[in-house]
Amino acid sequence: xxxxxxxxxxxxxxxxxxxxxxxxxxxxxxxxxxxxxxxxxxxxxxxxxxxxxxxxxxxxxxxxxxxxxxxxxxxxxxxxxxxxxxxxxxxxxxxxxxxxxxxxxxxxxxxxxxxxxxxxxxxxxxxxxxxxxxxxxxxxxxxxxxxxxxxxxxxxxxxxxxxxxxxxxxxxxxxxxxxxxxxxxxxxxxxxxxxxxxxxxxxxxxxxxxxxxxxxxxxxxxxxxxxxxxxxxxxxxxxxxxxxxxxxxxxxxxxxxxxxxxxxxxxxxxxxxxxxxxxxxxxxxxxxxxxxxxxxxxxxxxxxxxxxxxxxxxxxxxxxxxxxxxxxxxxxxxxxxxxxxxxxxxxxxxxxxxxxxxxxxxxxxxxxxxxxxxxxxxxxxxxxxxxxxxxxxxxxxxxxxxxxxxxxxxxxxxxxxxxxxxxxxxxxxxxxxxxxxxxxxxxxxxxxxxxxxxxxxxxxxxxxxxxxxxxxxxxxxxxxxxxxxxxxxxxxxxxxxxxxxxxxxxxxxxxxxxxxxxxxxxx
Numbered sequence: 001x002x003x004x005x006x007x008x009x010x011x012x013x014x015x016x017x018x019x020x021x022x023x024x025x026x027x028x029x030x031x032x033x034x035x036x037x038x039x040x041x042x043x044x045x046x047x048x049x050x051x052x053x054x055x056x057x058x059x060x061x062x063x064x065x066x067x068x069x070x071x072x073x074x075x076x077x078x079x080x081x082x083x084x085x086x087x088x089x090x091x092x093x094x095x096x097x098x099x100x101x102x103x104x105x106x107x108x109x110x111x112x113x114x115x116x117x118x119x120x121x122x123x124x125x126x127x128x129x130x131x132x133x134x135x136x137x138x139x140x141x142x143x144x145x146x147x148x149x150x151x152x153x154x155x156x157x158x159x160x161x162x163x164x165x166x167x168x169x170x171x172x173x174x175x176x177x178x179x180x181x182x183x184x185x186x187x188x189x190x191x192x193x194x195x196x197x198x199x200x201x202x203x204x205x206x207x208x209x210x211x212x213x214x215x216x217x218x219x220x221x222x223x224x225x226x227x228x229x230x231x232x233x234x235x236x237x238x239x240x241x242x243x244x245x246x247x248x249x250x251x252x253x254x255x256x257x258x259x260x261x262x263x264x265x266x267x268x269x270x271x272x273x274x275x276x277x278x279x280x281x282x283x284x285x286x287x288x289x290x291x292x293x294x295x296x297x298x299x300x301x302x303x304x305x306x307x308x309x310x311x312x313x314x315x316x317x318x319x320x321x322x323x324x325x326x327x328x329x330x331x332x333x334x335x336x337x338x339x340x341x342x343x344x345x346x347x348x349x350x351x352x353x354x355x356x357x358x359x360x361x362x363x364x365x366x367x368x369x370x371x372x373x374x375x376x377x378x379x380x381x382x383x384x385x386x387x388x389x390x391x392x393x394x395x396x397x398x399x400x401x402x403x404x405x406x407x408x409x410x411x412x413x414x415x416x417x418x419x420x421x422x423x424x425x426x427x428x429x430x431x432x433x434x435x436x437x438x439x440x441x442x443x444x445x446x447x448x449x450x451x452x453x454x455x456x457x458x459x460x461x462x463x464x465x466x467x468x469x470x471x472x473x474x475x476x477x478x479x480x481x482x483x484x485x486x487x488x489x490x491x492x493x494x495x496x497x498x499x500x501x502x503x504x505x506x507x508x509x510x511x512x513x514x515x516x517x518x519x520x521x522x523x
Contacts, residue, residue: 009245010032012269016269020510021213025216025220026217032259037103084401099272104208113197116164131493135464152202154199156195157195192326230250234282265486270458270487284479286466292461295452296382325344325345343421345379381429385450422445458494
């Protein structure tokens with residue numbers, strides 16, 4: 001570990017930390033990056049055995065939490081082992097915290113869906129009176145969206161939708177299949193827009209901090225990366241009240257070390273950044289650190305429909321495919337009676353329905369699946385979860401991780417607003433499918449527990465008032481002026497859009513401001 005003092009210490013190497021490093025090093029600022037995970041050699045560490053050759057037949061080692069993907073024996077080594085880094089919650093109100101500890105973070109695993117937020121999110125309180133506005137508006141972040149999208153090579157079409165602003169796209173001119181067009185026509189009659197999925201295509205569609213941001217930062221000679229560095233706390237100079245670095249442990253040797261820097265940038269992910277701040281005992285004069293935890297509720301296969309014309313030999317199976325995105329369309333010009341805000345969905349076409357939806361067994365089931373092959377449309381619904389003070393993460397003083405660091409305890413639950421929104425989504429998508437002449441095979445408004453979307457947000461919210469927020473409009477701590485938090489924890493509201501593009505843009509904006517303040521001698 002180099003003993004030198006760096007200009008900036010960056011904690012975390014995912015989307016937010018990677019963008020901070022990319023932006024700052026391009027401006028000649030020396031950066032030290034700490035990440036709790038290793039530098040992974042992906043080709044050498046992938047699983048190449050068949051399921052029956054694995055010790056647990058693909059189901060994963062007993063003791064791992066059986067949620068999302070962590071219990072999968074093929075993926076277990078890529079995700080945080082909860083037996084080493086646990087978290088707690090009421091068993092009756094579970095929370096799913098999905099974590100990655102490796103260089104590149106969760107940017108190695110995101111779906112690459114890349115949507116801008118709009119003033120329906122930034123100024124949400126102005127529209128419906130609930131909660132708080134962001135201290136910035138769409139016009140403040142738009143120039144940074146414009147810069148980020150070409151780096152990540154975001155594909156899409158210009159649709160002219162106020163709730164889903166257009167971007168700097170790689171133009172997606174691929175045609176919609178005729179069956180998708182039928183769905184779109186039925187949706188249009190009901191005032192429901194359907195767009196292409198906007199997706200980051202950089203690096204052969206594997207766009208990440210690891211292969212798009214960190215290589216450029218390293219090429220400047222201004223970035224030093226220390227892997228396997230588990231941060232315990234940010235340290236404060238007692239004389240100045242400013243952050244002067246961080247104490248951390250080597251993940252393998254458990255050796256305690258200190259990193260020193262003029263400025264500290266937290267980009268460890270929403271909840272890890274919050275955990276570090278809470279364990280450090282700083283940046284919380286407002287009392288809201290850890291509160292207003294929200295994400296998007298998530299319903300996989302919320303509606304599964306069959307296109308009769310694509311079944312069996314009725315149509316060439318290879319000709320039916322693709323999909324689309326249904327952006328928010330509720331509570332824009334009119335108001336719903338039993339919920340505020342809105343939801344969105346992405347759908348895929350041309351697949352085969354899950355066998356659990358077919359009331360058959362054995363040979364009969366096989367024949368049914370064959371007849372359905374290639375004819376299914378499946379919808380995944382994501383809806384805005386309202387940011388509420390009572391939904392929060394706090395330190396559980398009775399539990400520590402494998403390195404002796406106190407862990408988080410969660411209290412988060414959905415309300416009638418989310419449940420009513422989910423019901424409306426499933427009813428609406430089913431109605432459109434039936435109007436298009438499709439058969440609705442299955443529908444479900446059963447939401448996964450909070451956290452399942454892996455879009456956790458809001459626990460270090462930004463705002464103009466230091467009494468009600470942790471950060472100012474530049475992602476800068478109200479309490480510690482040389483501390484910045486650039487990940488999703490800074491969000492005030494999350495909308496129904498995937499948040500990564502906004503996280504990248506906020507991190508770039510904050511980092512440019514940080515660089516300006518350093519040049520001016522203010523940091």
